[in-house]
Amino acid sequence: MVQLVLTILIYLIIVIPVGRYLYHIAAGKHTFADPVFDRMDGVIYKIGGINPKKGMNWKQYVLALIGTNAVMIGIGYLILRIQSISFFNPNGIEGMEPTLSFNTIISFMTNTNLQHYSGESGLSYLSQMLVIIFMMFVSAASGYAACVAFIRGLVGRTKDNVGNFFVDLVRITTRILLPFSIVGGLLLVWQGVPQNFNENVAVKTLEGTYQVIAMGPIAALEIIKHLGTNGGGFLGANSSTPLENPTILSNLIELYSMMLLPGACVITFGKMVGDSRKEHLAKLAPDNALPEHRESITAKIYGREGRSIFLAMGILFLVGLSLCCWAESQGNPLLAQIGLDQSMGSMEGKEVRFGIAQSALFTTVTTSFTTGTVNNIHDTLTPLGGMVPLLHMMLNVVFGGKGVGLMNMILYAILAVFICGLMVGRTPEYLGKKIEGREMKLTALCIIIHPFLILVFSALAVATQAGQAGITNPGFHGLSQVLYEYASSAANNGSGFEGLADNTYFWNMTTGLAMFFGRYLSIVIQLAIVGSLMKKNYVSESAGTLQTNTVSFAVILVFVVYIFAALTFFPALALGPIAEHLTIWG
Amino acid sequence: MNDTNKQTAVHWIRQSVVVTLILLLLCGFVFPVVLSGLSAVMFPSQAKGSLVTADGEAVGAANVGQDFTEPYFMKCRPSACQYNTYYEDEEGSQFYNDGSEFAGLASGNNNYAPSNPALTERVEADIEEFLAANPGVSREDIPADLMTASGSGLDPHVSPESAQIQIPALAEASGLSEEELSQIVADNTTGKLLGVFGEETVNVLGVNLDIAKAMGLVSQTTK
Numbered sequence: 001m002v003q004l005v006l007t008i009l010i011y012l013i014i015v016i017p018v019g020r021y022l023y024h025i026a027a028g029k030h031t032f033a034d035p036v037f038d039r040m041d042g043v044i045y046k047i048g049g050i051n052p053k054k055g056m057n058w059k060q061y062v063l064a065l066i067g068t069n070a071v072m073i074g075i076g077y078l079i080l081r082i083q084s085i086s087f088f089n090p091n092g093i094e095g096m097e098p099t100l101s102f103n104t105i106i107s108f109m110t111n112t113n114l115q116h117y118s119g120e121s122g123l124s125y126l127s128q129m130l131v132i133i134f135m136m137f138v139s140a141a142s143g144y145a146a147c148v149a150f151i152r153g154l155v156g157r158t159k160d161n162v163g164n165f166f167v168d169l170v171r172i173t174t175r176i177l178l179p180f181s182i183v184g185g186l187l188l189v190w191q192g193v194p195q196n197f198n199e200n201v202a203v204k205t206l207e208g209t210y211q212v213i214a215m216g217p218i219a220a221l222e223i224i225k226h227l228g229t230n231g232g233g234f235l236g237a238n239s240s241t242p243l244e245n246p247t248i249l250s251n252l253i254e255l256y257s258m259m260l261l262p263g264a265c266v267i268t269f270g271k272m273v274g275d276s277r278k279e280h281l282a283k284l285a286p287d288n289a290l291p292e293h294r295e296s297i298t299a300k301i302y303g304r305e306g307r308s309i310f311l312a313m314g315i316l317f318l319v320g321l322s323l324c325c326w327a328e329s330q331g332n333p334l335l336a337q338i339g340l341d342q343s344m345g346s347m348e349g350k351e352v353r354f355g356i357a358q359s360a361l362f363t364t365v366t367t368s369f370t371t372g373t374v375n376n377i378h379d380t381l382t383p384l385g386g387m388v389p390l391l392h393m394m395l396n397v398v399f400g401g402k403g404v405g406l407m408n409m410i411l412y413a414i415l416a417v418f419i420c421g422l423m424v425g426r427t428p429e430y431l432g433k434k435i436e437g438r439e440m441k442l443t444a445l446c447i448i449i450h451p452f453l454i455l456v457f458s459a460l461a462v463a464t465q466a467g468q469a470g471i472t473n474p475g476f477h478g479l480s481q482v483l484y485e486y487a488s489s490a491a492n493n494g495s496g497f498e499g500l501a502d503n504t505y506f507w508n509m510t511t512g513l514a515m516f517f518g519r520y521l522s523i524v525i526q527l528a529i530v531g532s533l534m535k536k537n538y539v540s541e542s543a544g545t546l547q548t549n550t551v552s553f554a555v556i557l558v559f560v561v562y563i564f565a566a567l568t569f570f571p572a573l574a575l576g577p578i579a580e581h582l583t584i585w586g
Numbered sequence: 587m588n589d590t591n592k593q594t595a596v597h598w599i600r601q602s603v604v605v606t607l608i609l610l611l612l613c614g615f616v617f618p619v620v621l622s623g624l625s626a627v628m629f630p631s632q633a634k635g636s637l638v639t640a641d642g643e644a645v646g647a648a649n650v651g652q653d654f655t656e657p658y659f660m661k662c663r664p665s666a667c668q669y670n671t672y673y674e675d676e677e678g679s680q681f682y683n684d685g686s687e688f689a690g691l692a693s694g695n696n697n698y699a700p701s702n703p704a705l706t707e708r709v710e711a712d713i714e715e716f717l718a719a720n721p722g723v724s725r726e727d728i729p730a731d732l733m734t735a736s737g738s739g740l741d742p743h744v745s746p747e748s749a750q751i752q753i754p755a756l757a758e759a760s761g762l763s764e765e766e767l768s769q770i771v772a773d774n775t776t777g778k779l780l781g782v783f784g785e786e787t788v789n790v791l792g793v794n795l796d797i798a799k800a801m802g803l804v805s806q807t808t809k
Contacts, residue, residue, distance in 0.1 A: 002782055003778075003782050003783050003784070006782060006783075007783070044605070044608050047604055047608065048600070048601050048604035048605050048608065049597065049600055049601060049604070050601050050605070063598075064598065064601075064602070067598065067599070067602050068601075068602040068605060068606060070602075071602045071603055071606045072606050075606065075610065118692065118694075120690075120691045120692055120693065121690060121691065121692075129614050129615060129618050130610060130614040130615065131614075133613060133614055133617070133618060134609065134610050134613045134614030136613075137609065137613035137614075137617075138606075138609055138613065166601050166602075166605055169605065169609075170605065170609075173609060173612070173613065174612075177613075178612070178613070178617060181617065181621075182617070182620070182621060182624075185621045185625075186621070186624060186625065186628065186629075189621075189625040189628075189629045189632050189633055190628075190629050190632060191632070192632045192636050192648070192649050193632070194632070194633060194634065194635040194636075195618075195621055195622050195625040195626075195633045196622060196625075196626070196633055196634055196635070197622065198634070200691055201635060201637065201644065201647075203637070203643075203644040203645055203646055203647075204643065204644075204645065205645055205646060205652055205671065206640065206645050206646075206654075206659070206794060206795070206798050206803070206804070207654060207655060207656055207659070208673075209653075209671050209672060209673045209683065210671070210672055210673065210674070210680075211646060211650075211652055211669065211670055211671045211672075212670045212672075212691050213635060213637075213646075213647045213650055213670070214691060214693075215634075215635055217618040217621070217622060219621060219625065219633075220617060220618035220621045220622070221618075224613075235693045235738075236692060236693045236694050237693035237694040237695065237737055237738040237739060237740070240736070240737030240738040241693050241738035241740050242649040242650055242651075242738060242740055242741065242742055243635075243647075243649060243650065243740070246636075246649040247779075247784075248778070248779045248783050248784030248785075249779060249783075251784070252779075252783065331730070332700045332705075334700065334701070334705070334706050335705075335706065335709055335730070335734075337706075338706060338709065338710050338713070339713070339725040339726060340709060340713065340725075340728065340730055340733055341726055341727070341728065341729065341730055342730055343730075344729060344730040344731060344745070345730070346700065347730045347731045347734040348695075348698070348700070348705065348734040348735060349695050349697075349734075349735070349736070349737045350734075350736065350737055351736050351737055351738065351741050351743070352663070352731050352736070352741055352743040352744060352745055352785060352787050353741075353743055353784055353785060353787050354784065354785070355784065355785035358783070358784060358785075374737070375737070376737045377694070377695045377697060377737040379695075379697040379698075379699060380695060380697065380698060380699065380700065380737075381700075382700050383700065383701070472697065473697070473698065473699040473701075473702050474701075474702060474703070475699075475701055475702075476701070477699035477700075477701055477702065480699075497697070498694065498695070498697050499696075499697030499698075499699075580699070580700075580701050583701060584700060584701050
């Protein structure tokens with residue numbers, strides 16, 4: 001317990017400077033490292049013919065994002081298909097099959113990192129670098145770019161300029177992801193994560209048998225996997241392997257690398273909204289000025305609006321973590337029945353060095369921050385312990401990876417404002433803009449896509465022979481496996497109930513589609529919403545305006561999220577994890 | 587499409603392609619190569635996989651468990667991939683220690699759900715085997731980690747309780763005293779980080795290297 005509290009406290013402290021730094025990058029403000037990076041970026045802009053001063057409207061921004069992603073998909077697919085060439089391929093890995101290549105490339109471009117291959121036998125070092133590591137950087141950068149554009153739109157300094165996609169992509173990669181990766185990567189090597197280009201080593205053991213040990217550029221992939229909230233491992237068993245995650249310290253480094261940037265996004269949001277509010281107030285005549293006590297809080301670290309969003313996410317996170325940790329520490333009653341002491345908790349699928357507490361924390365974090373990396377095997381979690389990661393992917397708003405969680409949460413905030421507005425009979429407003437028919441329709445559409453993808457594809461899988469063939473655990477857990485796979489795909493998480501035999505034509509194609517729509521439809525609609533909000537004029541606050549920067553709004557937000565989730569997902573959860581729980585404890 | 591539109595389209599495609607190629611080079615190639623270079627200079631042993639040696643030959647990796655069969659060596663936790671440990675027959679075919687065919691480098695777990703009867707069966711079989719090899723131990727005293735498989739199938743550790751419970755049988759087979767073995771276990775135990783984070787662990791390969799040294803099977807080891 002103590003270690004969980006401490007781990008989270010340390011997070012709350014270190015997220016502040018990172019949030020400040022991200023805010024400076026996003027808002028184009030001066031930072032200490034500018035002299036170096038300005039030159040580097042300048043060269044890239046020059047070669048690419050990019051005019052960094054030229055802004056884009058939301059449609060152009062989306063087009064640039066999707067177009068660039070399409071180019072990346074094309075190049076990546078080609079490399080996967082020809083990876084058998086003997087360049088950076090000491091272990092002689094073969095080329096990848098087409099539907100698996102399709103699934104893999106969509107998976108990594110959409111920042112999902114669902115893996116239907118096993119890294120040890122499926123990828124050459126060249127593919128690990130030029131496809132996997134490369135995509136881990138740019139898919140994360142694309143996500144953050146979309147988030148930054150979304151915030152700019154919400155803040156609404158201009159009527160149509162949300163920034164330049166290419167500039168955002170480059171700045172986020174060179175100023176945040178690359179430098180953080182070098183430092184974090186070295187820390188991981190220090191802890192014992194291999195980083196070389198040698199072929200796998202076969203040693204002769206003390207008993208005269210042999211053991212083969214994996215090698216490769218593991219640390220390089222490992223750090224960006226977490227920093228970019230990607231999650232796809234170098235090895236099949238991901239961060240549970242002592243090669244990817246050898247010590248408790250490496251575990252903490254990986255944990256913080258995936259938590260920092262999504263948290264920092266919320267701070268960036270708070271600060272940018274705060275800035276614009278100050279400007280707006282300054283423009284107003286003195287007799288219109290708001291009461292003083294409101295302005296005095298703006299200096300707060302998280303920004304006023306950011307604070308309530310952060311609080312709501314924090315509450316959801318802690319509820320999930322407590323349930324998961326409690327369920328795992330209860331152990332498995334079926335093993336207790338055959339006489340195996342369960343006071344240690346449910347250790348199947350967990351590493352001794354992490355134990356129950358750090359495993360439960362990692363599980364909750366990886367699905368809340370939509371990373372998808374695992375330090376224990378989720379398929380083996382107790383039913384309720386496994387329901388937490390499933391639920392957090394279904395919600396997809398608890399911090400969320402690469403800025404997407406923030407964008408989703410803002411949609412729920414709009415929904416909450418709308419519901420509260422209906423109760424008191426006023427036109428709802430958020431951040432000084434009226435929420436009207438067009439925004440509400442788009443919000444509803446965006447919120448419904450996610451459960452639609454999960455539930456429809458799950459229904460398809462359990463209704464067809466091809467889908468059922470993948471299920472490997474009997475009983476209610478089989479349904480959990482299916483739900484998990486699609487929740488993970490649609491939320492662009494990428495973790496799996498690994499038992500699912502998913503490298504088949506059916507699973508490769510359906511999860512590929514779920515990942516694709518889950519990612520791009522959301523981004524397009526979210527940017528369309530801010531595009532529409534930007535065009536509106538500020539409305540002045542009045543006594544009837546719902547305050548969105550308070551604790552009570554955070555609580556309302558939490559309830560809106562839970563009510564929506566209960567209405568949508570409860571029947572499916574009741575048939576999967578809850579039924580399994582009742583069976584084994586019954 | 588008129589000429590200006592065409593020009594704009596070409597300009598956009600150029601930006602997309604050039605940015606992609608530059609980032610491909612920077613993130614996909616320069617970054618891993620630079621990191622390898624720095625690691626090789628700053629942490630040469632870890633970068634190469636933290637291999638441990640006995641009499642100058644590599645016998646394993648500090649961070650990877652192994653499948654041990656000799657009665658005088660401490661056992662790791664069960665593993666679905668049997669720690670990628672195998673032997674070769676005369677024809678060069680490769681087999682796991684239990685005689686099944688070696689499937690190649692892997693990692694992972696059986697992925698049995700808690701409710702899966704296969705899990706209970708596997709644990710029951712392992713308990714029977716352990717009780718047979720460790721007479722005097724009662725079923726209720728076996729720590730849970732020793733009878734359950736790790737997530738990676740490569741877990742190099744067992745809990746201190748799981749190490750302790752193997753000592754009487756190890757003493758019998760190795761001829762070392764229980765005190766000596768307890769000391770070896772203590773030497774290979776790592777506490778919690780700052781006394782708070784993580785769990786106490788015993789490195790099994792480390793223990794077995796020390797046992798081999800104490801028994802005179804090898805003369806020099808590095809860990």
